[in-house]
């Protein structure tokens with residue numbers, strides 16, 4: 001599991017740890033880890049040209065001490081102070097190691113191999129200030145590798161929001177714990193590859209993080225495994241209410257996802273029985289209504305449903321229900337809040353915006369807010385799809401950010417596959433939060449495996465690759 005903590009939590013943990021350590025010890029740990037990461041990125045340190053963008057706080061201090069370490073190994077290191085103050089001890093260390101302060105940042109950047117962005121870390125507020133903007137742009141426009149120190153300067157550490165200009169990094173070296181902003185778009189995209197440096201903060205951080213991201217071993221633990229005594233009903237039956245005369249393909253894709261999700265059987269209910277059977281003869285089919293179709297352990301309703309009935313019927317059932325696409329249209333919080341069994345909503349940004357009564361751009365810019373707000377209003381688990389898929393639970397457990405996926409997933413029908421897959425995991429007995437986050441993980445991984453050759457993927461490809469993703473996760 002990758003854990004992330006908010007700035008307030010990090011500061012409290014840092015204060016508790018610092019009280020036990022000699023002064024400056026944490027900053028030296030951070031700087032040592034940062035310098036080591038820079039060495040591995042540079043390959044050859046001796047003779048490399050390194051530029052430090054230094055803000056007024058401790059983020060600049062980390063950067064100066066790391067710069068001193070690189071200078072001692074033979075790099076040519078130039079500091080560019082950008083704040084009203086500078087970390088004096090860090091600057092003295094850099095000078096003592098042979099580093100210098102630049103009088104022309106643009107000249108230094110034009111020749112740089114590596115730029116360290118130490119303008120702001122967890123103390124930053126809002127986007128880059130105007131005086132830093134031209135320098136940050138020159139850094140990004142140069143041929144140098146840009147490494148963000150703790151966070152890309154200009155992003156919001158707690159939310160992943162980017163309200164002004166921020167410096168896009170190729171890699172981020174973060175200290176002690178991940179920050180939520182490193183896991184959530186749009187900020188996540190500014191961070192590049194993120195490396196965590198252990199500075200001993202684990203000892204004083206709370207054990208329940210503010211946010212988390214699953215990894216292979218976490219998903220492997222969640223996925224259902226049949227026992228010797230299992231039969232198809234004990235493994236769980238998932239019912240899929242999807243498709244219409246206009247969108248029969250959505251039914252096929254949702255069933256495709258459901259068949260690969262670990263349920264023992266998939267029951268399709270709706271008008272697309274012929275299309276579903278033609279593709280997947282193993283499906284149990286029924287024209288509807290859902291309550292006449294036979295017992296299921298979870299329902300998925302909505303993909304391609306158009307104006308077909310079924311949503312109210314599954315909401316009236318006493319089993320977990322996943323609502324997606326047309327199943328979310330005009331959904332009232334009361335219809336969900338009154339349910340005794342879990343409900344999982346899987347909107348994309350447009351559907352989330354409609355449910356919240358805001359613009360789509362508002363959801364995309366404030367994804368964490370949007371997923372939390374939907375969860376609170378509907379009293380349901382919510383999986384918000386998009387460039388970063390987030391899963392929030394009404395019981396207040398840490399929000400999960402999905403680390404897999406690729407922009408190639410933005411293809412028609414891929415959401416239908418996801419809803420079938422997540423519903424299948426619900427039917428197999430996973431709690432809604434686990435079903436949603438494990439499904440998003442497998443779905444994103446399948447898309448990555450399919451697009452490994454940098455070619456477009458189709459929703460059908462993603463569904464067909466789910467078994468490979470499953471085996472990739474469970475055979476670590």
Ligand SMILES: NC(=O)C1=CN([C@@H]2O[C@H](COP(=O)(O)OP(=O)(O)OC[C@H]3O[C@@H](n4cnc5c(N)ncnc54)[C@H](OP(=O)(O)O)[C@@H]3O)[C@@H](O)[C@H]2O)[C@@H](O)CC1
Nearest residue numbers: 014026027030057058059120121122123124125127129150
């Ligand atoms: N916590 C830990 O465990 C450890 C933390 N460590 C390190 O310390 C870092 C946090 O340091 P920090 O608290 O000094 O804040 P930091 O991010 O350097 O900003 C400072 C100042 O910047 C300014 N400023 C604000 N917004 C701005 C903007 N948009 N654009 C430009 N300037 C802006 C503002 O000052 P102002 O100019 O307003 O007076 C603010 O006070 C942390 O990220 C990590 O690197 C490690 O060393 C060890 C373990």
Ligand SMILES: Nc1ncnc2c1ncn2[C@@H]1O[C@H](COP(=O)(O)OP(=O)(O)O)[C@@H](O)[C@H]1O
Nearest residue numbers: 348385386387406407409410412413414415416
């Ligand atoms: N830019 C992106 N990067 C990564 N994944 C994306 C991006 N845009 C969309 N996705 C993913 O693609 C899928 C699209 O689902 P959805 O919007 O419901 O499409 P459809 O309704 O056509 O099935 C979701 O899993 C979503 O998380």
Ligand SMILES: [K+]
Nearest residue numbers: 117120149151
């Ligand atoms: K930074």
